[in-house]
Amino acid sequence: MKQHHTVKSVCKTFFGLVLPVAAFLIFLLFPFYWMFVTSVKPNAEIYANPLIYWPREFTWATYEKLFGYFDFLKYMKNSLIVAVCTMILSLFVSTLAAYAFSRYNFPGRKVLMAVFLSNNMFPTVLLMIPLYSIMRQLGLLYTPGGLVLAYTTFTIPFSVWLIQGFIRDVPFSLEEAALVDGCNRVRAFLKIFLPVLTPCLLAAGVYMFMQAWNEYTLASMFTNPATRTIPVALNSLIGQLGVEWDMLCAGGTVSVIPVCVMFFFAQKRLVAGLTAGAVKG
Amino acid sequence: MKPMPRKKFEIWPYLLLAPALIIMVGVVFVPVVEAIIMSFKFYDMRYPNKTEFLGLSNYIEILTKDPQFWPSFGRTLLWVLFGVGFQFLFGFILALILNREFRGRGVVRALSMVPWVTPGVLIGLVWRWLYDGDYGVVNDLLIRMGILEDGIPFLSRMETALPATIVSVVWQGIPFFALMLLAALQGVSPDMYEAADIDGANFFQKLFRITLPSIKNTLFVTLLLRVIWVMNSVDIIQNMTAGGPAYATQTLSVYVYQKAHVLNLGYASAMAVLMTLLMLMAAVPYLRSTFKNDQ
Numbered sequence: 001m002k003q004h005h006t007v008k009s010v011c012k013t014f015f016g017l018v019l020p021v022a023a024f025l026i027f028l029l030f031p032f033y034w035m036f037v038t039s040v041k042p043n044a045e046i047y048a049n050p051l052i053y054w055p056r057e058f059t060w061a062t063y064e065k066l067f068g069y070f071d072f073l074k075y076m077k078n079s080l081i082v083a084v085c086t087m088i089l090s091l092f093v094s095t096l097a098a099y100a101f102s103r104y105n106f107p108g109r110k111v112l113m114a115v116f117l118s119n120n121m122f123p124t125v126l127l128m129i130p131l132y133s134i135m136r137q138l139g140l141l142y143t144p145g146g147l148v149l150a151y152t153t154f155t156i157p158f159s160v161w162l163i164q165g166f167i168r169d170v171p172f173s174l175e176e177a178a179l180v181d182g183c184n185r186v187r188a189f190l191k192i193f194l195p196v197l198t199p200c201l202l203a204a205g206v207y208m209f210m211q212a213w214n215e216y217t218l219a220s221m222f223t224n225p226a227t228r229t230i231p232v233a234l235n236s237l238i239g240q241l242g243v244e245w246d247m248l249c250a251g252g253t254v255s256v257i258p259v260c261v262m263f264f265f266a267q268k269r270l271v272a273g274l275t276a277g278a279v280k281g
Numbered sequence: 282m283k284p285m286p287r288k289k290f291e292i293w294p295y296l297l298l299a300p301a302l303i304i305m306v307g308v309v310f311v312p313v314v315e316a317i318i319m320s321f322k323f324y325d326m327r328y329p330n331k332t333e334f335l336g337l338s339n340y341i342e343i344l345t346k347d348p349q350f351w352p353s354f355g356r357t358l359l360w361v362l363f364g365v366g367f368q369f370l371f372g373f374i375l376a377l378i379l380n381r382e383f384r385g386r387g388v389v390r391a392l393s394m395v396p397w398v399t400p401g402v403l404i405g406l407v408w409r410w411l412y413d414g415d416y417g418v419v420n421d422l423l424i425r426m427g428i429l430e431d432g433i434p435f436l437s438r439m440e441t442a443l444p445a446t447i448v449s450v451v452w453q454g455i456p457f458f459a460l461m462l463l464a465a466l467q468g469v470s471p472d473m474y475e476a477a478d479i480d481g482a483n484f485f486q487k488l489f490r491i492t493l494p495s496i497k498n499t500l501f502v503t504l505l506l507r508v509i510w511v512m513n514s515v516d517i518i519q520n521m522t523a524g525g526p527a528y529a530t531q532t533l534s535v536y537v538y539q540k541a542h543v544l545n546l547g548y549a550s551a552m553a554v555l556m557t558l559l560m561l562m563a564a565v566p567y568l569r570s571t572f573k574n575d576q
Binding site: 021094156271 | 290293302371401541
């Protein structure tokens with residue numbers, strides 16, 4: 001009887017847990033495995049029939065090509081500048097705005113909140129067209145600054161919402177105590193509030209960095225070969241005769257690693273903020 | 282937490298909001314107005330001297346003459362319905378699995394999030410490689426399993442191209458749903474399940490009576506965000522099929538994007554305005570619930 005029971009429970013864990021977990025992980029991660037493997041295979045193995053799932057010969061030649069004549073480092077640098085500037089600018093203005101929304105009651109609060117939230121709804125392609133002609137007139141077209149401004153169209157509304165979710169978890173009594181002790185509001189904000197919120201702001205920052213690092217639609221309109229970011233550079237590997245798969249897979253591997261690492265550190269707090277926003281906002 | 286009670290007029294909140302508001306006006310509101318104005322004009326960058334006011338004729342042409350508009354509209358609905366629908370289904374299943382205690386749960390959770398941080402361009406292109414007619418893994422596996430005799434070029438066939446792109450957007454969206462719903466599930470009190478167990482409730486009764494009502498708010502916001510993102514998405518389709526073959530994967534946002542790329546800005550704006558109206562219909566319940574909650 002006891003024997004029977006353990007067999008049953010082993011079966012239950014296998015079919016109820018191990019199998020579904022394995023299925024999900026294989027489905028979600030196999031494309032990355034295939035991308036990496038393609039990037040280290042010699043050409044003869046990439047285009048082999050039947051397919052070679054485990055490379056027989058490893059080569060870094062594609063990566064040499066990627067950083068050599070394709071000059072991928074240039075695109076990484078462009079992406080880094082745009083992503084860091086987007087992150088800093090949006091964090092700064094969104095934190096102030098979110099603080100105003102969650103710590104003050106003022107005439108017009110609701111209308112302004114609706115204005116910020118509704119910004120999320122405008123399709124990228126709607127904004128892309130007028131932004132293109134405005135930036136051309138202002139001479140911002142094809143500059144990193146222009147792209148950063150274009151990215152704030154979606155990073156600011158979203159991060160105001162996200163940071164508001166975080167602020168809700170910071171008890172107001174903390175600042176109140178400081179105010180009672182004779183701190184003014186600015187000091188209370190800088191000395192008490194900001195340090196408590198910093199880890200959350202870093203998580204929000206990672207999210208915005210990620211968005212800017214990965215964005216393609218606007219970048220393809222607002223950059224030229226000199227200011228091109230990674231996604232546009234990857235897209236340029238689609239040629240007349242098809243895609244340069246080896247280069248694409250190498251470039252893809254290189255560009256995914258930094259955001260993955262950042263995301264792993266930020267994920268817990270990020271989710272806390274997203275769901276806190278969802279519960280009320 | 283409730284905002285501070287109002288005492289006297291304060292200038293601070295307005296000062297704090299000013300930078301964000303100024304940027305938003307400059308990069309969102311002015312452009313939206315500009316887009317609406319442009320949509321009533323003939324405005325084509327290829328003929329810079331021929332800008333003229335057309336009235337409603339861009340809209341009339343789109344709605345009555347453009348052979349691609351209504352089919353793209355229909356494909357957008359399919360793309361969002363099946364894309365978001367399956368993301369939700371599989372994301373929810375994954376969240377239920379991850380909500381159980383087991384060794385290595387943290388690692389599994391972190392690893393299963395990777396598709397979400399992957400650029401859309403890369404998703405489009407890597408899946409294009411997986412679907413390849415000659416050297417694609419999907420075909421190879423289907424042949425090995427005996428489901429197919431010969432490889433199919435999934436992305437260049439009319440009937441398989443759209444489902445194939447939907448699979449990749451589902452792949453992208455599962456992690457976000459799983460992550461959000463998992464966080465919501467962890468907020469559900471275990472006592473409720475214990476009480477239900479005592480009453481002899483089965484799995485589905487618990488699911489529909491306890492789990493889903495408890496995570497309703499998160500579920501709603503997650504669905505709405507994903508609907509907006511998926512409807513807006515250009516990068517995956519543009520890089521997988523560029524809307525082809527013969528428009529089989531052209532959604533509204535891809536269509537507008539391509540029209541804007543050939544610099545027919547007036548026409549593209551009119552189409553984008555129509556698309557925005559479609560999105561606002563999805564957004565109204567969201568805004569309304571925000572207001573209700575804030576009372």
